[in-house]
């Protein structure tokens with residue numbers, strides 16, 4: 001594709017695939033996604049999948065971090081954690097630095113004591129940053145890990161402006177909202193990583209992109225990093241087309257996706273076996289303590 005053109009033929013807005021709960025209308029400022037709030041969806045993911053390790057980039061007040069009840073690492077150059085709801089700092093490691101600095105100097109597996117089960121990427125909302133965060137995070141995952149990304153389904157072009165233009169306001173139904181240009185992750189991952197299982201959920205307000213079947217050994221994105229940026233860095237949503245993005249996202253209702261979610265770690269079979277044998281072992285111990293064990297058989301007379 002050229003820098004300012006979408007890869008595929010444009011999809012007419014009225015033809016774009018859409019979930020029942022997201023409304024896509026001719027005037028793109030009227031798009032909205034009305035599934036459950038992303039924070040409660042994250043909470044539900046934690047409850048159902050029971051991760052043993054959680055990794056978060058971009059924690060701000062700590063609201064998403066607080067959904068984890070397992071050992072967690074959060075990376076943010078400027079934490080503003082709520083004082084009224086303190087985090088359990090025995091479980092949570094806070095790394096106050098940019099994610100690039102974190103990956104240059106730390107190892108999430110050492111911080112967590114194991115590879116990442118669940119990651120939530122919600123740091124700097126500019127495409128090169130999220131692309132790097134994804135590449136770096138995936139290296140510390142395992143095949144069943146989940147990487148969730150926030151804000152990849154913007155509701156209008158205005159909220160996709162770059163960070164440096166944050167203060168610029170235009171007529172919009174979402175004044176003050178900023179999702180940045182991380183929406184590019186969806187078409188880029190679909191093209192470069194068809195091996196990933198990507199589900200874009202209709203979590204309000206700007207979607208949750210969930211990646212499964214991750215591959216810690218994949219180097220495809222890292223190998224193509226410069227080419228991807230050269231191709232995509234200057235593409236604007238106005239050029240790509242919001243209907244094309246919805247077509248690439250194939251948004252799914254949260255309630256249809258959640259029931260398919262399984263626990264990361266099944267029951268420990270060895271522990272189960274030991275527990276099942278425990279009563280039998282106790283009975284045998286009691287019998288032997290009472291001297292009730294069968295006497296040794298006398299040798300038979302021949």
Ligand SMILES: C[S@@+](CC[C@H](N)C(=O)[O-])C[C@H]1O[C@@H](n2cnc3c(N)ncnc32)[C@H](O)[C@@H]1O
Pocket residue numbers: 057058059060061062063064075076077078079097098099100122123124129
């Ligand atoms: C949208 S907020 C995160 C909100 C939080 N996850 C939630 O949902 O409540 C984005 C956060 O990313 C942090 N951030 C900005 N640049 C970053 C970078 N380069 N690396 C890591 N975090 C960054 C900001 O300090 C901010 O706290």
